Amino acid sequence: MPEKFLKPYDPSATEARIYAQWEESGLFNPDECVKQEVAKLDAPTYSIVLPPPNVTGRLHMGHALMLAIEDVFIRYKRMRGFRTLWVPGTDHAAIATQSVVEKQIKKEENKNRHDLGREELLKRIGKFASENHTTIVNQVKTMGASLDWSREAFTLDETRTRAVNKVFKNMYDAGLIYRGHRIVNWDPKGQTAISDDEVTYEERHATLYTFRYSKDFPISIATTRPETKVGDVAVAVHPDDTRYKKFVGKEYDAVFCDVPVHIKIVADKEVDPAFGTGAVGITPAHSQTDWDIADRHGLSHEVVVINEYARMTVDGRLKDKKTTEAREAVVEWLKSEGLLEKKEDTVQNIATAERTGGIIEPMPKMQWFVDVNKEVPMRGKTLKELMLEPVRSGAIKIIPEHFEKTYFHWIENLRDWCISRQIWYGHRVPVWYRGEEIAVGIEPKEAGWIQDEDTLDTWFSSGLWTFSTLGWPDETEDFKTYHPTDLLETGYDILFFWIARMILMTEFTLNTIPFKTVYLHGLVRDAAGRKMSKSLGNNMDPLDVTAKFGADAARMALVVGNTPGTDMRISEDKVKGYKHFANKLWNIARFILENTANTPQIHVGRRTSNMDESDVKILSELDALTRDITTDIEEFRIYMAAEKLYHYAWHELADKILEESKSIFAGADEAARASRARTLMTLLDRTLRLLHPFMPFVTEEIYQSMPTKDSKFLMVASWPESK
């Protein structure tokens, strides 16, 4: 028996060494598997693209969970002989990354992006991104993830940029991308427009003020934002509201807080007669709802009263004031004029930018949009419908299934997607202008063309990820072989951001699905059930956890009992438990190797007629377990497969079978001894194979000392077939 078994299992001494051996073997690459004849040239394929971690920082436990789950499926399929490809990559994460670097520069040098200029800022961000990339890759490797590093991609690299420009052009030519002056979610802090999905709502207390524009104005209105009323063009009431019916259609002039306003009374069914006074002041330029109402009644959108820095643009006492200051000033003015009628506390949802925390200021801007309601040429369907269809038909299966309803619900409420951003880090909008001329997709060779200043929403490039990583737009072998991918595994929190966009982009571009199954994992929370965050200081660094307990332990702790779509809690205690389990396996191996060392000619798994009755039973139970585990993995119940294996190894194999073997080995019955020795060797060999996808390191390390070893690495050994 090898000497290493005389000491307790030491993951830190083992894992890095084994990963290096795997990497060196080249067997993470399916082409190499074929070359080395561990996979057949015509074997079926299995592919996953890694959801690219953002280069904003280091990995967190959520990433560790993602890596653990995906590696389970990848290793399982690889052992089953599939040509298995797992493509690594990272995401430039435009806004997220730029805002982190900008904050850092502001803090350290007290400079903003304009002080540095576009070129210098991009240089700084590039450096930051590349440093994080190095850290991330190391963290990923530490987790044991068997990714094919020879195919690594970056959302902002040359190939991916070509894909972005090509898709942009195709969508533009199809009339699905348009440039329009529309109301957008403007983030004054990040100085950019953002999409509806990047807005998060926070509940805050506010004051609802009831007042009139002037003494002669016939109707009182209520609002939490009096300062916007200088931009009003109408008052809307419900068509059936008898209180106001007689005013509908009339127009009034007033001077509101030094600003002349012209107000028309309109009737609109969107107005809730029960709220406030039942009359709404309409500010088309600074509210999406008001913009829509204005559209319906032919009112102007042009009265803009707030600028990009959330300051007032009107003349008079409000000029240049921040909106919050202007609010107070308006209230003061209302009081002094005797126009304020009521002041009450209310709770409202305030829109904030998820990346910068800035309070969203809706305002009209010229931006690029993807039209989700326009028919796609040659398809006879809108992008919305193309997103719905594959999920509805079952071509794409979402696990857990109930997220399909959430997905449908989101699509129903979907508006056009604002894809241009006024930040510098990211894919520059591939549009060039020369006077009235416009060129899309490729930069014209002649002089005088100027490229659009804006960049694209980071999710535009992520949406192409399943095929851009495989070399598209080139007709590569990889693309032909591995697309559509088999599994997309990610957190449910980016179902809309990412999964929906991938379906949209792939359906439009390739007329096919990006993946067959979506496996959604939940959030990883701390032991108290709180979200892990920097501000709470309850972050767990996967590197610390693996250093302390080993990657195998971390993986098991993350996988066992973690049902898809459900948040989980993790604590060091849980991880510690699986470190003990790795050691338990080590000792099981030691016992078996020790007790079978002198048994000649072990034919693993081969049943002979002189096999002991008890061994026949044990082996048939092992077959049942093998079937069970295989089915569980095939049906995506890896949380259960992992738990069953843990239970089997510890409480069946160790507690019962090994214990009862002691007396057999101490006995005089030589046939029984030989029979049991063969059986134990079979059990160990089989257990290692079944556990390998979950705990790759310790199983590989033991396998390397197994007399039953029939492959260079357990990683490419065959998955046990049950009889």
Added chain:
RNA sequence: GCGCUCCUAGCUCAGUUGGUCAGAGCGUACGCUUCACACGCGUAAGGUCGCAGGUUCGAUCCCUGCGGAGCGCACCA
């Protein structure tokens, strides 16, 4: 407002198409220097499966209502 999920042992959670499913891990208590392992071994305590109805021969699992927790869209101006 529309929609989704959850409420099972002290804690965290399983329970895969209704019938040995009342479970696991951790924790707790007591006892073990047993020659694979103290990163261990053995034994034990314990829950009317949120509440109330219904369907069924039979429900933790299906239906309805109620209560509590969380989440996603939309949004009240």
